[in-house]
Amino acid sequence: MELAGRVAIVTGSARNIGRAIALALADAGAAVVVHGARPSAEADAVLAAVRAKGVAAELVHGDTADPATAEALVSAACVRLGALDIVVSNAAARSSIAFPAMPRADFERIVAVAFGGTYNLVQACVPALIRGAEAGRRGSGRIIGLGGMHATKGAPGRSHVMAAKAGMAALLRGLALDLAPWGITANIVAPGTIDTLRPASAGAAPPAHDAIPLGRKGRPEDIAAAVRFFCSPAAEWITGQTLHVNGGEYLNL
Numbered sequence: 630m631e632l633a634g635r636v637a638i639v640t641g642s643a644r645n646i647g648r649a650i651a652l653a654l655a656d657a658g659a660a661v662v663v664h665g666a667r668p669s670a671e672a673d674a675v676l677a678a679v680r681a682k683g684v685a686a687e688l689v690h691g692d693t694a695d696p697a698t699a700e701a702l703v704s705a706a707c708v709r710l711g712a713l714d715i716v717v718s719n720a721a722a723r724s725s726i727a728f729p730a731m732p733r734a735d736f737e738r739i740v741a742v743a744f745g746g747t748y749n750l751v752q753a754c755v756p757a758l759i760r761g762a763e764a765g766r767r768g769s770g771r772i773i774g775l776g777g778m779h780a781t782k783g784a785p786g787r788s789h790v791m792a793a794k795a796g797m798a799a800l801l802r803g804l805a806l807d808l809a810p811w812g813i814t815a816n817i818v819a820p821g822t823i824d825t826l827r828p829a830s831a832g833a834a835p836p837a838h839d840a841i842p843l844g845r846k847g848r849p850e851d852i853a854a855a856v857r858f859f860c861s862p863a864a865e866w867i868t869g870q871t872l873h874v875n876g877g878e879y880l881n882l
Contacts, residue, residue: 631861633658635769636712638702640664640693640750641720643672645825646775649849650717651675652682653857659715660685662705666692666720685710693720693746694738699753706757713757714769715860718747718797721775725786736789743793747774747800755808762811770813771860774801775852777819778875798871805869814868818855821875823847842877 637654641647643665651661652675661679665672668690679686687705691698706713722742724735751772761769779787780794797817804815824846855874858864873879 630658631863632715632857635659635714635860636662636706636710637715637717637860638662638664638706638713638750638754639717639719640702640746641666643669643675646820646823646849646852647717647719648675649853650719650856651679653850653853654715654717654860655679655682655684655686657857657860658684659860660710662686662702662710663688664693664698664702664720665690692742693749694741696749696753699746699749702750703753703757712761712766712769713754714761714766715771715773716750716754716758717773717775717856718750719775720746721790721793723790727786728788731789736792739789740793740796743790744796744800747797751800751804755804755813758808758813759811762813767862770808770811771864772801772804772808772813772815773856773859774798774815774817775820775856776817776871778821778873778879780819782879802869809868812865814859814865816859816864816868817871818852818859819871819873819875820852821847821873821878823849823852825849840878840881841875842880845876847874847876 637659639651642651642663663676676688687709689701689705722739758770774797776794779791801815
């Protein structure tokens with residue numbers, strides 16, 4: 630229960646990695662603002678699962694590309710749950726298309742959700758994080774973005790995703806410097822090949838292959854454990870870093 634008394638926002642937490650992060654932070658004692666792009670049974674189930682762990686939770690719907698969604702998330706944390714300490718930018722849109730055939734609208738949509746959504750979120754959240762730090766809330770002020778191997782290694786059909794994730798990583802490194810005077814940290818967790826549910830637009834799921842030295846695809850819980858670490862007191866002197874969680878796959882690329 631190292632996060633008891635903390636309040637977290639986790640975007641894109643209706644399923645997959647975001648769901649696992651919301652539940653991991655709840656296991657650690659944090660109250661959680663769950664987020665889904667639209668009303669769904671999945672988002673309702675995550676809300677119920679978080680509350681079943683004995684912590685408070687709220688649910689906000691909306692497009693992260695819209696700044697109003699970020700404002701609603703902050704309000705849910707600060708007004709309904711009483712504070713804001715942890716911000717996890719996980720929401721993203723997936724698609725796979727080679728650049729020569731990529732419509733401008735596809736590029737703009739991916740960047741608006743993952744990179745623009747992160748900007749909207751941190752812009753709305755930073756004042757609350759600073760207030761918490763200045764009020765002496767111990768452990769307040771953790772920002773974590775979900776990156777990916779594609780941002781550094783590249784992948785066919787993913788130039789728009791690579792641009793968005795690389796931009797997110799650069800933004801958070803800048804935040805790490807600008808927010809250091811308040812003890813607020815900003816880090817990236819970069820998943821490798823994770824076994825998740827995928828929309829058809831994302832393309833075929835990567836196979837489990839010999840490029841992963843530890844012999845299996847990752848699980849959402851593997852990524853959630855890394856995020857939980859960055860939120861914990863043990864990581865209070867780590868900022869501006871990218872932690873690759875990929876079973877060693879990065880070594881074989």
